[in-house]
Amino acid sequence: MGHITIKELASRLNLSISTVSRALGDSHEISKATRDKVMALAQELNYTPNLYASSLRSQKSKTIAVIIPEILNNFFALAIDGIEEIAQQNGYHVLIYLTHDDHAKEAAMVQHLLNGRVDGILMSVAAETNDTSHIAEFAKHNIPVVFFDRVCDNFKTIKFVTDDYQSGFNATKHLVSRGCKNIAYLSLSKNLSIDQKRKDGYLDACKKLNRPAHIIDCTQSDAENEQIITDMLNADKTIDGIFASVEKLAISTYEVCNRLNIEIPQQLKIVSFSNLRIASLLKPGLTTINQPAFEIGKQAAVALFRALKNNTIFTKSEEIVIPSTLIARDSTAIK
Amino acid sequence: MGHITIKELASRLNLSISTVSRALGDSHEISKATRDKVMALAQELNYTPNLYASSLRSQKSKTIAVIIPEILNNFFALAIDGIEEIAQQNGYHVLIYLTHDDHAKEAAMVQHLLNGRVDGILMSVAAETNDTSHIAEFAKHNIPVVFFDRVCDNFKTIKFVTDDYQSGFNATKHLVSRGCKNIAYLSLSKNLSIDQKRKDGYLDACKKLNRPAHIIDCTQSDAENEQIITDMLNADKTIDGIFASVEKLAISTYEVCNRLNIEIPQQLKIVSFSNLRIASLLKPGLTTINQPAFEIGKQAAVALFRALKNNTIFTKSEEIVIPSTLIARDSTAIK
Numbered sequence: 001m002g003h004i005t006i007k008e009l010a011s012r013l014n015l016s017i018s019t020v021s022r023a024l025g026d027s028h029e030i031s032k033a034t035r036d037k038v039m040a041l042a043q044e045l046n047y048t049p050n051l052y053a054s055s056l057r058s059q060k061s062k063t064i065a066v067i068i069p070e071i072l073n074n075f076f077a078l079a080i081d082g083i084e085e086i087a088q089q090n091g092y093h094v095l096i097y098l099t100h101d102d103h104a105k106e107a108a109m110v111q112h113l114l115n116g117r118v119d120g121i122l123m124s125v126a127a128e129t130n131d132t133s134h135i136a137e138f139a140k141h142n143i144p145v146v147f148f149d150r151v152c153d154n155f156k157t158i159k160f161v162t163d164d165y166q167s168g169f170n171a172t173k174h175l176v177s178r179g180c181k182n183i184a185y186l187s188l189s190k191n192l193s194i195d196q197k198r199k200d201g202y203l204d205a206c207k208k209l210n211r212p213a214h215i216i217d218c219t220q221s222d223a224e225n226e227q228i229i230t231d232m233l234n235a236d237k238t239i240d241g242i243f244a245s246v247e248k249l250a251i252s253t254y255e256v257c258n259r260l261n262i263e264i265p266q267q268l269k270i271v272s273f274s275n276l277r278i279a280s281l282l283k284p285g286l287t288t289i290n291q292p293a294f295e296i297g298k299q300a301a302v303a304l305f306r307a308l309k310n311n312t313i314f315t316k317s318e319e320i321v322i323p324s325t326l327i328a329r330d331s332t333a334i335k
Numbered sequence: 336m337g338h339i340t341i342k343e344l345a346s347r348l349n350l351s352i353s354t355v356s357r358a359l360g361d362s363h364e365i366s367k368a369t370r371d372k373v374m375a376l377a378q379e380l381n382y383t384p385n386l387y388a389s390s391l392r393s394q395k396s397k398t399i400a401v402i403i404p405e406i407l408n409n410f411f412a413l414a415i416d417g418i419e420e421i422a423q424q425n426g427y428h429v430l431i432y433l434t435h436d437d438h439a440k441e442a443a444m445v446q447h448l449l450n451g452r453v454d455g456i457l458m459s460v461a462a463e464t465n466d467t468s469h470i471a472e473f474a475k476h477n478i479p480v481v482f483f484d485r486v487c488d489n490f491k492t493i494k495f496v497t498d499d500y501q502s503g504f505n506a507t508k509h510l511v512s513r514g515c516k517n518i519a520y521l522s523l524s525k526n527l528s529i530d531q532k533r534k535d536g537y538l539d540a541c542k543k544l545n546r547p548a549h550i551i552d553c554t555q556s557d558a559e560n561e562q563i564i565t566d567m568l569n570a571d572k573t574i575d576g577i578f579a580s581v582e583k584l585a586i587s588t589y590e591v592c593n594r595l596n597i598e599i600p601q602q603l604k605i606v607s608f609s610n611l612r613i614a615s616l617l618k619p620g621l622t623t624i625n626q627p628a629f630e631i632g633k634q635a636a637v638a639l640f641r642a643l644k645n646n647t648i649f650t651k652s653e654e655i656v657i658p659s660t661l662i663a664r665d666s667t668a669i670k
Binding site for chain 1: 363397398406407409412413415419428429430431432433435443444446447449452472475476586589590593612613615616617618619620
């Protein structure tokens with residue numbers, strides 16, 4: 001028997017070519033009865049689909065994935081809004097994956113996303129990630145990856161970040177200008193690029209302004225962090241300023257101060273990286289370093305779609321810095 | 336030429352059967368060079384894969400999708416935590432899709448998820464959705480769907496909800512017990528099941544307790560809502576209580592009160608459905624109806640995995656109610 005074409009299948013079944021094609025592609029637009037009929041004849045006549053053409057990878061999934069550590073953080077929620085705006089303009093779906101800052105989970109997700117499930121990746125790496133071999137798999141599969149916010153230095157691609165070092169320096173300077181003599185820095189993770197840079201800015205500002213430096217290592221657990229902050233404030237009564245590297249550490253500090261009856265800002269002043277919409281509604285309003293979350297998400301997505309359009313991946317490191325803004329509120333007021 | 340088997344391909348290429356099988360399946364574990372070699376010989380020898388066996392739908396994707404309206408709402412962030420706990424126990428990945436309460440977007444996503452991309456669906460429907468024909472597609476494709484929180488009455492499946500009617504009644508009664516004489520209900524959408532039930536509880540409580548009822552229709556836009564609330568408070572100076580059906584309407588009310596110098600709770604008392612972690616840190620602390628978000632997500636996921644294990648879908652309506660809790664804070668205090 002010669003080589004059977006879709007056209008011949010269609011003719012024998014008295015169906016249109018497009019119906020047969022969609023039935024072979026298992027399209028939901030075709031009834032199960034029709035699909036079964038087409039499949040049965042295809043098997044009977046030994047119909048050979050073009051394996052290349054039917055390869056999942058040769059088809060665009062029209063989907064991008066956003067891999068982020070968490071969503072209880074407003075930064076990521078806002079960044080996703082920026083990403084979705086651009087994805088929608090390009091007719092793409094957005095999948096969101098949460099790593100919960102767990103390297104093993106992140107690596108498993110990368111494996112899962114290979115093989116044509118998505119055309120491109122926007123990624124903010126897990127705090128635990130310093131081995132990037134799993135991310136390198138995307139490049140091997142010709143899937144472009146764009147980093148935003150939490151980046152890996154040793155993976156070459158385009159990276160959209162804010163000015164974490166300068167903002168860390170400015171936040172510390174702000175606390176000193178409001179009278180703080182002994183400022184503690186609350187760190188989330190040593191492996192996190194943004195944390196490292198914010199900390200470096202803090203350390204350099206402390207050095208320049210002749211203030212002692214205290215790095216307090218916190219964890220992913222709110223309960224543990226509240227204990228760590230309580231212990232710190234009980235151990236050193238001269239601490240009069242807190243620089244929280246991420247929003248949730250500022251919230252934990254507020255909780256602890258409420259419990260210990262420590263008055264903010266009279267006894268302790270607080271500044272935090274945060275995109276909390278209701279920072280101004282807190283008691284007292286929280287002084288924040290606002291990251292351009294929406295803009296970072298948007299610009300990262302624009303870069304990704306440029307790569308998808310040109311069918312390329314990123315092979316060189318390039319860092320694009322979008323500055324943050326310090327918004328002073330009552331938590332650092334002189335009272 | 337006779338019917339070529341995978342075994343014959345493997346023998347001719349001097350490769351193992353499993354390598355050829357994975358190469359034909361376009362597995363990332365096989366190098367591109369090997370895949371190309373296998374594909375070329377398969378084409379040359381007119382190899383016919385078993386179309387049924389290679390159908391995507393016959394394979395488990397080991398993935399479930401969670402379709403939700405938004406993530407800036409803490410309810411959904413917490414529900415996802417509950418879902419992920421169960422998914423992880425079952426070795427499944429979780430994809431998150433955001434509809435932004437847009438029916439057309441939700442329908443497009445449903446189309447996208449058919450054909451084996453996911454094995455099951457957990458869904459909280461968009462506020463705009465009253466036509467459920469798109470959701471019915473899942474049943475046609477044998478993909479089980481579990482609803483949680485925002486459900487459709489006219490789609491038959493298992494539904495995990497909280498006691499919205501009773502909580503709406505209790506919230507209104509609470510405001511009356513704190514002295515409110517004229518309470519407004521801020522509604523997000525007429526098409527939203529939870530909003531409808533909360534409103535019914537409010538209306539029945541107003542009737543029973545001899546208070547006038549005011550339904551204020553709000554929108555998805557924070558800016559518009561702040562204008563609507565401002566206009567309402569300017570138009571009727573006797574309004575002394577607000578019942579916000581969702582968290583973001585309470586936040587907008589706080590913003591408006593700050594701007595208009597209206598004192599909470601002295602001039603206006605507020606209660607809201609909310610799972611905001613920092614409700615107690617607001618100025619003043621917000622009285623909330625806390626939904627068992629984590630538990631709802633967890634139990635909904637358990638039901639979905641039971642269906643996946645039994646290879647069934649849900650065909651009957653069943654509603655499982657997990658009660659909410661009113662937590663009184665300063666926003667409804669008598670002062």
